[in-house]
Amino acid sequence: MTSALPHRHWFDYVFLSIRTLWFLAGVNYIVSNPGNYNHGSHLLGAAGMLGVALSFFFIIYLVPLVLYMRQRRLTVYPVIAEMALSGAFNCFFEGNSTNEFAFYNLPALAMAYMSGSRLGIGLAVSSVVATPLLASLVWGFGLESAVNIIVDGLIFLAIGYSFRKLVSSFFQIKRMNGIIGEQNRTLELYANQIEQLTLTQERSRLSRELHDTVGHTFTTTITGMDAVYYLIDADREEAKRSLRELLDVTRSGLDEVRRHIHQIAPEGEERSLTLVLSGIAREFASFTDTAVDYDAEGEEYPVPENVRTALVRCVQEALTNAKKHGFATAIRIRLTYHPDRLQLIVKDNGAGTNQLVEGFGLHAMGERISNAHGSLHVASSPGYGVTIECHIPALWRAEIRQSEGA
Structure with missing residues (x-):
């Protein structure tokens, strides 16, 4: 199982810096203590392999880091590379496991930090426990020293795991915020569509109301005025009365139009x-x-x-x-x-x-x-x-x- 790695978090660059400082400190220690790597008790000491030790140490620094930084998703390959290379160096080059420079602490942190699955964490824990035990068998130092290295490695592994969880939580929160933002934009779009639909429906309703009100009032008024037009010569008083009634009808229609325009519901009819x-x-x-x-x-x-x-x-x-x-x-x-x-x-x-x-x-x-x-x-x-x-x-x-x- 792999985890998505959307882009680099600033923790990655902190990890890169720490690993680089660890590498430089390790090179300084190897160069400052050549006897630990050219001594006859070493498996390769007879050949004077100080250069080989430095080269191997550079490979340990570079290969897992490149695998981790180049991948688009978290996989177990950087963990496997770190486990194999750092474990081999610790077993075959680090004869003095009680020296001042603890080579295996940062690889333990790195394996946990670069792991994005349970398999990766399982491999890291197995390596932290098995490597010191294997080194104790190869070099013959006591079990107590091996246990101390294991405890230190587990502590650094927990620190690396905590950093990985922080980074994963950051990306998860950012991804959720992106989803929430997208949903909010969708809701805003739906709200605008509903608003437009409601406005269209209301306009349609008002147009119907005004059509009926204005049409009915105008038809009544026009027909009545036609009658008044012919009646005014025959009976002026009757014509005046009809005109007053037409004015009342027109005013009533005007009041109803105003109510519709101002979106005021008609008063309850008794x-x-x-x-x-x-x-x-x-x-x-x-x-x-x-x-x-x-x-x-x-x-x-x-x-x-x-x-x-x-x-x-x-x-x-x-x-x-x-x-x-x-x-x-x-x-x-x-x-x-x-x-x-x-x-x-x-x-x-x-x-x-x-x-x-x-x-x-x-x-x-x-x-x-x-x-x-x-x-x-x-x-x-x-x-x-x-x-x-x-x-x-x-x-x-x-x-x-x-x-x-x-």
Whole structure:
């Protein structure tokens, strides 16, 4: 098993510096004590191998270090190289294991620091324990000296292992911070998308509300003003009265537009849905010279604001379309309170068509009814006008009964 090594930590350069100082101190010791390496009691002493000892010591310094610094992931190869080279040097060149320079302490630290797996740590511990024991057998020094070297080696191994854990923890925290940063950027992107979506939905809602409000008000006003235009010569007082009523309707429409623009929810209506729709039908009939027959059936019950708004806007849009596009002279509105649903039917005697095109108004009407979990059906044929039928399930009544039963 290997561990990722994203890039160098400053601990690596500290380790490089310490290892270089150890190498220079070791070279100084070998040169200062040539007798330890050219003495006849050494296995290679007879050949006068001081140069060989220095060369071997340089290999010990360089090879594990190069393997470690060049790898992209932590592997056991630098540990194996350190274990084999330092162990061999300690066994075959360091005859005097009680000298002033402890050659094997830094290799013990290095093996633990360069290890990124349990296998590497296991090899390091085995080497720290086995090498002094093997050297004691080769050179015949006592077990007590070997145990002292082992203890020192284990201490340095623990120090190296602690340094490796610190570096690994640093990279893990940095990697986690990177993941957290990426997730934060993703969340910010999602938040911006949701914000844009919400803004788009709100704009769409406002456009529907303004379309229905402005369209209904303008249609009523224009039709009423057409009537006043012809009435003003025949009956000026009646014309003035009609103009005052048109002003009231226009002001009411303006107030509603202002509420939508300023994102202020309409004040809670005290009047029932039946009375609200009746008032709309009466105003439309009064100002457009259209016969509007409104009828409510069934036992009335409270209706949520979203359902109330959807039905009111549907009636307004249906009346506007009937007069503006169908040139209707008579419109019938029927609201039925079923125990489990509301039914609204608006039928006019306009021109009708075989090719009914869903414009903005009908599309907005369908969205409102759909948002209230209802259904909308529009039918038309030439000479028979348009019939709009809405069904909205009274889900809120079931919720109220459940809460009361609980």
